[in-house]
Amino acid sequence: MLPYRRLVVKIGSNVLTQADGLPDVARQAELVAQVAELKRQGLEIIVVSSGAVAAGRSLITLPPRADAVRSRQLLAAVGQVRLLSRYAELLAQHELLCAQVLVTKEDFRDRQHYQNMQNCFQELLQCGVVPIVNENDVVSVTELMFTDNDELAGLVASMLNADALLILSNVDGIYDGDPSRPDARVIEHIAPAGPDLSGFVQATRSQFGRGGMLTKCSMAQKVARLGISVHIANGKRDGVLPALLREEVVNTWFQPSKRASGTKKWLAHAQLTQATVHVNAGARAALLASGQATSLLPVGITRLEGEFAKGDLVRLVDEAGHPLGLGLAEYGADKARERLGQHGQRPLVHYDYLFLTAAD
Ligand SMILES: Nc1ncnc2c1ncn2[C@@H]1O[C@H](COP(=O)(O)OP(=O)(O)O)[C@@H](O)[C@H]1O
Numbered sequence: 001m002l003p004y005r006r007l008v009v010k011i012g013s014n015v016l017t018q019a020d021g022l023p024d025v026a027r028q029a030e031l032v033a034q035v036a037e038l039k040r041q042g043l044e045i046i047v048v049s050s051g052a053v054a055a056g057r058s059l060i061t062l063p064p065r066a067d068a069v070r071s072r073q074l075l076a077a078v079g080q081v082r083l084l085s086r087y088a089e090l091l092a093q094h095e096l097l098c099a100q101v102l103v104t105k106e107d108f109r110d111r112q113h114y115q116n117m118q119n120c121f122q123e124l125l126q127c128g129v130v131p132i133v134n135e136n137d138v139v140s141v142t143e144l145m146f147t148d149n150d151e152l153a154g155l156v157a158s159m160l161n162a163d164a165l166l167i168l169s170n171v172d173g174i175y176d177g178d179p180s181r182p183d184a185r186v187i188e189h190i191a192p193a194g195p196d197l198s199g200f201v202q203a204t205r206s207q208f209g210r211g212g213m214l215t216k217c218s219m220a221q222k223v224a225r226l227g228i229s230v231h232i233a234n235g236k237r238d239g240v241l242p243a244l245l246r247e248e249v250v251n252t253w254f255q256p257s258k259r260a261s262g263t264k265k266w267l268a269h270a271q272l273t274q275a276t277v278h279v280n281a282g283a284r285a286a287l288l289a290s291g292q293a294t295s296l297l298p299v300g301i302t303r304l305e306g307e308f309a310k311g312d313l314v315r316l317v318d319e320a321g322h323p324l325g326l327g328l329a330e331y332g333a334d335k336a337r338e339r340l341g342q343h344g345q346r347p348l349v350h351y352d353y354l355f356l357t358a359a360d
């Protein structure tokens with residue numbers, strides 16, 4: 001049995017959708033029964049569920065000439081009510097209560113919103129409630145949207161310090177080639193400094209999915225780097241969740257690295273800032289040296305772009321302009337400019353407030 005206590009379970013659009021685009025209510029009921037079984041085993045479960053658009057499709061006919069954005073807003077607004085009322089009814093059959101949590105990207109960008117959400121989730125979990133999270137599709141349009149609900153699930157898992165994130169899709173995991181090819185095999189284990197998966201993964205998406213497998217992979221690798229186990233498994237298989245925990249079903253497991261602090265987790269998902277710190281080759285090598293906790297010193301900084309104050313988020317790039325990571329500044333841009341290239345100065349970004357995205 002895998003030693004997990006707190007789990008985030010992401011249920012993808014195509015798991016809850018039939019081939020004709022309408023909701024798969026039988027699948028939803030079966031998944032709820034699995035969640036109830038895990039709850040009985042004493043696990044804490046947070047569900048990130050897609051399916052609002054599919055539910056809306058079964059309830060309302062789109063007006064003629066409705067554009068894609070408005071159609072999605074309309075279907076999701078109507079469908080989310082149905083999706084959640086089904087969850088509430090199905091969970092009630094197992095004497096469980098659910099809560100609806102609708103979020104936007106903005107809620108993760110703002111530290112206050114982030115902490116408010118975190119507190120609310122803790123309260124819900126303590127009361128034994130199953131939070132069911134989805135994007136607030138009514139207000140999230142175009143550039144304000146998450147890439148897909150995998151990104152949202154990754155954010156929720158890191159915010160709540162989950163032990164594992166289980167992503168349920170309509171495939172058994174990540175295949176080492178086109179999944180429709182008979183010789184393609186599921187990659188069962190991806191190590192922390194794992195391979196570049198872009199060679200294996202096709203850019204194609206399933207019929208009702210938004211992001212596709214490539215975005216799922218990069219999100220999974222990012223979350224595993226924060227110390228959270230990630231599994232991709234097939235949500236269309238009956239009993240997949242308990243079977244996965246008993247290690248009895250095929251899936252792709254992203255092995256986690258050492259656990260990161262809460263601040264690093266927030267940094268990992270923080271949005272880009274205009275303030276950019278350019279570092280030289282020596283500083284780049286020192287920061288990326290494995291197994292070492294290195295802070296960024298002014299001696300390794302060549303140039304600063306944009307303004308920032310103490311505590312602000314800054315972006316680190318190397319001499320070629322390639323992104324290295326994000327950090328919180330220990331002092332403002334004025335002081336940093338005075339100290340540029342100097343030895344013996346306090347770090348501009350302390351290791352505890354630095355999240356590196358580049359690998360050497
Ligand atoms: N190497 C691969 N292994 C597994 N699936 C892949 C691969 N390359 C592309 N895919 C596609 O990715 C799809 C799953 O991603 P996505 O459409 O985002 O689903 P979801 O709605 O569950 O998030 C699969 O249905 C599959 O067609």
Ligand SMILES: N[C@@H](CCC(=O)OP(=O)(O)O)C(=O)O
Pocket residue numbers: 011012013014049050051052053054076134135137147148149150208209210211212
């Ligand atoms: N919020 C949308 C789902 C969005 C989405 O990205 O879905 P998915 O492809 O499952 O990650 C809905 O409820 O229909």
